[in-house]
Amino acid sequence: MFVEIEPSRIKGRVKAPPSKSLGIRYVFLSLLTEVSLENLPESDDVRVAINAVKSLKEGKDELYLGGSATTLRMIIPVILAMGRRVKLDGDDTLRRRPLNALRWLPGKFSSNSLPMTVEGSLGPETQIEGWESSQYISGLIYAYCLRGEGRIRVIPPISSRGYIFMTADVISSIGGKVTIQGEEITVECRNLRKFGGSVPGDYALASFYAVGAVLTGGEVEITNLYAPPSYVGDHDVVRMVKEAGAESYVSENRWIVRDTGVRVPISVSINDVPDLAPSLAALMAVIPGESRIMDSERLRIKESDRISTILNTLASFGISGSYSAGTITVKGGEPRRGEVECPKDHRIAMMAGDLALRVGGKITSAECVNKSNPGYWSDLSALGGKIRIHE
Numbered sequence: 115m116f117v118e119i120e121p122s123r124i125k126g127r128v129k130a131p132p133s134k135s136l137g138i139r140y141v142f143l144s145l146l147t148e149v150s151l152e153n154l155p156e157s158d159d160v161r162v163a164i165n166a167v168k169s170l171k172e173g174k175d176e177l178y179l180g181g182s183a184t185t186l187r188m189i190i191p192v193i194l195a196m197g198r199r200v201k202l203d204g205d206d207t208l209r210r211r212p213l214n215a216l217r218w219l220p221g222k223f224s225s226n227s228l229p230m231t232v233e234g235s236l237g238p239e240t241q242i243e244g245w246e247s248s249q250y251i252s253g254l255i256y257a258y259c260l261r262g263e264g265r266i267r268v269i270p271p272i273s274s275r276g277y278i279f280m281t282a283d284v285i286s287s288i289g290g291k292v293t294i295q296g297e298e299i300t301v302e303c304r305n306l307r308k309f310g311g312s313v314p315g316d317y318a319l320a321s322f323y324a325v326g327a328v329l330t331g332g333e334v335e336i337t338n339l340y341a342p343p344s345y346v347g348d349h350d351v352v353r354m355v356k357e358a359g360a361e362s363y364v365s366e367n368r369w370i371v372r373d374t375g376v377r378v379p380i381s382v383s384i385n386d387v388p389d390l391a392p393s394l395a396a397l398m399a400v401i402p403g404e405s406r407i408m409d410s411e412r413l414r415i416k417e418s419d420r421i422s423t424i425l426n427t428l429a430s431f432g433i434s435g436s437y438s439a440g441t442i443t444v445k446g447g448e449p450r451r452g453e454v455e456c457p458k459d460h461r462i463a464m465m466a467g468d469l470a471l472r473v474g475g476k477i478t479s480a481e482c483v484n485k486s487n488p489g490y491w492s493d494l495s496a497l498g499g500k501i502r503i504h505e
């Protein structure tokens with residue numbers, strides 16, 4: 115599948131794609147209690163999570179996890195809590211992603227990358243590094259909730275902290291108690307309640323619509339989001355888009371974005387919000403001067419080496435950038451028409467889509483967006499994007 119995009123103007127209202135992170139967490143709740151869900155994302159990653167949790171509950175000992183590292187790194191502690199022996203595998207993007215933090219977990223692992231066999235059991239307390247991924251810690255919270263109680267000590271530096279708070283909130287919504295005090299997390303789960311609800315919108319995925327509006331002199335109202343919580347997270351993108359010069363605010367769970375023509379260089383740390391890097395890079399591409407994405411070294415271990423694929427995508431649209439000591443620097447200006455093949459990374463395809471909305475372009479292997487947001491191309495079209503989708 116490929117898409118051809120002509121310069122467009124994004125204008126209108128769109129429902130935010132349901133949150134991948136919350137969708138996967140709600141699916142994992144079915145390991146703990148009875149769950150009924152509406153508005154589950156119809157994305158590859160959520161489908162993988164549903165199949166994995168279902169298979170685990172049915173006693174199967176082989177799981178296929180596609181490209182979803184969230185599902186992978188969350189399910190490993192759960193397998194240990196269950197005292198099971200399970201073989202895990204995934205697609206070629208997941209097979210390249212490191213699992214070095216496994217050495218902190220009390221289990222036998224046939225490898226530190228997929229395919230692997232996991233077996234073992236969980237003690238009352240686990241110590242684990244916090245740098246590689248927050249997903250292990252989210253998995254340990256579920257694992258200890260499954261056991262009833264447990265403690266986790268996270269060894270700093272801690273990355274993607276907001277996702278740990280998100281997990282704590284989700285467990286709290288069924289009556290579990292997760293206390294986070296600095297590096298210490300305690301989990302207590304007794305008499306859990308049933309869970310029913312719908313999956314709210316995803317700020318990181320919505321940010322591609324917001325940036326598309328800013329890049330094309332347009333405006334967009336993105337609905338079905340959730341009230342920004344107090345802790346750090348992808349919802350902070352609302353503030354970042356505003357700091358870059360656009361009108362950007364959330365009112366009654368709707369994110370309103372309007373291009374003002376004002377362009378202000380920004381420097382942001384993505385240590386806690388790594389998924390924002392691709393859409394922010396597209397925004398920075400049109401901001402004259404130098405903008406910076408800091409603490410970005412972990413982007414190398416996402417679906418693609420995102421430091422390389424972000425810089426390559428910018429270069430495809432005539433925008434120069436560089437990387438040094440954890441910081442991506444984008445020299446913004448006026449992009450030119452570009453062509454990109456999706457590097458098996460959904461967010462890079464969406465980043466290219468945003469740039470192409472401004473100057474025209476072609477994205478091949480464009481079906482890669484199905485990992486998190488299969489409706490991306492049709493949503494852009496509904497918002498005024500001049501897009502030809504070639505199945």
Ligand SMILES: O=C(O)C1=C[C@@H](OP(=O)(O)O)[C@@H](O)[C@H](O)C1
Nearest residue numbers: 135184247248249274277388389
């Ligand atoms: O817990 C989650 O839902 C996620 C955590 C993040 O990964 P890291 O914790 O590895 O940064 C993020 O990149 C991923 O898309 C979703």
Ligand SMILES: C=C(OP(=O)(O)O)C(=O)O
Nearest residue numbers: 181182183184389416417
């Ligand atoms: C890195 C991502 O997801 P995961 O880690 O779950 O594969 C992502 O969605 O950008």
